Amino acid sequence: MVYRHTVGRTAWAFGDLRDLMAKATPLRSGDMLAGIAAGSAEEGMAARHCLADLPLKTFLARPLVPYEDDDVTRLIVDGHDDAAFAPIAHLTVGDFRDWLLSDLATPAVLARVARGITPEMAAAVSKIMRNQDLILAAKKCSVVTRFRNTIGLPGTMAVRLQPNHPTDDPDGIAATVAEGLLYGCGDAVIGINPVSDSPAVLARLCHLLDDVIQRHAIPTQSCVLTHATTSIGLIESGVPVDLVFQSIAGTEAANASFGVTLGLLREAHDAGRSLKRGTVGQNVMYFETGQGSALSAGAHHGVDQQTLEARAYAVARAFEPLLVNTVVGFIGPEYLYDGKQIIRAGLEDHFCGKLMGLPLGCDVCYTNHAEADGDDMDALMTLLGAAGVTFIMGIPGTDDVMLNYQSTSFHDQLYLRDALGLKRAPEFEAWLQAMGITGQDGRLRAPSASHPLLARAEAA
Structure with missing residues (x-):
């Protein structure tokens, strides 16, 4: 599935979910070495805007690494806790960020939903967060x-x-x-x-x-x-x-x-x-x-x-x-x-x-x-x-x-x-x-x- 986002007069297209996630990532040399990084700051920002509108449920339906080829994907999919995910299942990636930074996301609530959060969901929301967002949200997560x-x-x-x-x-x-x-x-x-x-x-x-x-x-x-x-x-x-x-x-x-x-x-x-x-x-x-x-x-x-x-x-x-x-x-x-x-x-x-x-x-x-x-x-x-x-x-x-x-x-x-x-x-x-x-x-x-x-x- 191609993902599209328009900024001003420029229409950006991302070939699939892997491409969208890679282009939305803050720039780093490893992704450049792999040939998957955004080609410009404008493309990266367009990808982040597009990613923010994506429902969290998308990551359950479209694994980035094929289920039949990878046991880590099977571990993620087969072990997903639907009950833990239910309180946030209606959110987009952007909504998820706002929720994480809100007073609703208390340490107790975050502990209850943790098993429902797949790594792709966590990675996606991190890509649209500032450093201060990453600090504040992590601070609320208690793991003993x-x-x-x-x-x-x-x-x-x-x-x-x-x-x-x-x-x-x-x-x-x-x-x-x-x-x-x-x-x-x-x-x-x-x-x-x-x-x-x-x-x-x-x-x-x-x-x-x-x-x-x-x-x-x-x-x-x-x-x-x-x-x-x-x-x-x-x-x-x-x-x-x-x-x-x-x-x-x-x-x-x-x-x-x-x-x-x-x-x-x-x-x-x-x-x-x-x-x-x-x-x-x-x-x-x-x-x-x-x-x-x-x-x-x-x-x-x-x-x-x-x-x-x-x-x-x-x-x-x-x-x-x-x-x-x-x-x-x-x-x-x-x-x-x-x-x-x-x-x-x-x-x-x-x-x-x-x-x-x-x-x-x-x-x-x-x-x-x-x-x-x-x-x-x-x-x-x-x-x-x-x-x-x-x-x-x-x-x-x-x-x-x-x-x-x-x-x-x-x-x-x-x-x-x-x-x-x-x-x-x-x-x-x-x-x-x-x-x-x-x-x-x-x-x-x-x-x-x-x-x-x-x-x-x-x-x-």
Whole structure:
């Protein structure tokens, strides 16, 4: 079906729904690389006007990726919650935006309709929203998950402590874990991106993190970010695995490029839950995503990268994850060229994920060959903090020495907490106070040389 819109004397035509969605997307390098971006600002605005008049029901009737060709589409269509969708089923995309920004869309109401919102609906409405709209609407979405602590409560922001090391050295990792904890980081997860894929090395890292958590009775969870098949093997071998990690994407073919199927994710989810290691909940999955992954795999089906990112959230939603992380600037400038595009993408991802009922965090990051810098990341981090982001990263000095990219430091979360009054997960906050790391006001205290965490780091 051709979609048409006239602006003044110019009549614009969009060949199908995929074309309309792509042309309505704020400009980014990945869509230009794919040859699907709007050719001018005028065409982009015409597409957004046309999209605003489209009924939300359209996305149920016309899948962007064919149902018979793609298991993610089948997951979206077959799993759609008609009852949750009913309160908004009469709206157009433009009406949906107005409703989201109105007082009618309370946190409780948004939670009730989340399962009725398909990723294409979320992506469509995001395309006609300003940055401030994305922030305000996301702020109203409350998504709470639990494993050994409670993540996502209003007024809180968690931090993933990321102690990566270029040789997986246990001493270096242990020292970084201790430093991060002493900065008050780690309530989201203590998560290592390993260099090795050796099960023996990965098992040793799992035991290292488990030892730290158990020795100090830390109410948090660990994760060694390896492939789901490897995690299943570790679990079957009796290794203490808390969270099962997997990178995911928005099409069956893109997931296949990661060596992933929906069936494998179900198996991994069941394996993680079988250990019953959570104390306050059993959300055992940790997913990472990023705009451009389907395009880089040649698996985008002519769909714009932001819509495909939202489709990845449909995959995540099926497995009730503890954490979902958009690694927004990591893939590189081929997909998000500069700071402006990274900021916009981060706000879109966070909004779409929260709207769909997911605990969305963001790795506020960029690669060294992107047209971005620390000031851009400060801006995105602050905007996401205002929008109620579930978690961000904590890395020594912002520079990940293993992955070679720039992210947020242990210090950055202190700035956000001071500026916006954000607290940590309550169980973790209580532990920090009991350990003398923070006071009752949540502010850091200087550790003594005999602090247990420092002694453990030296022993390691």
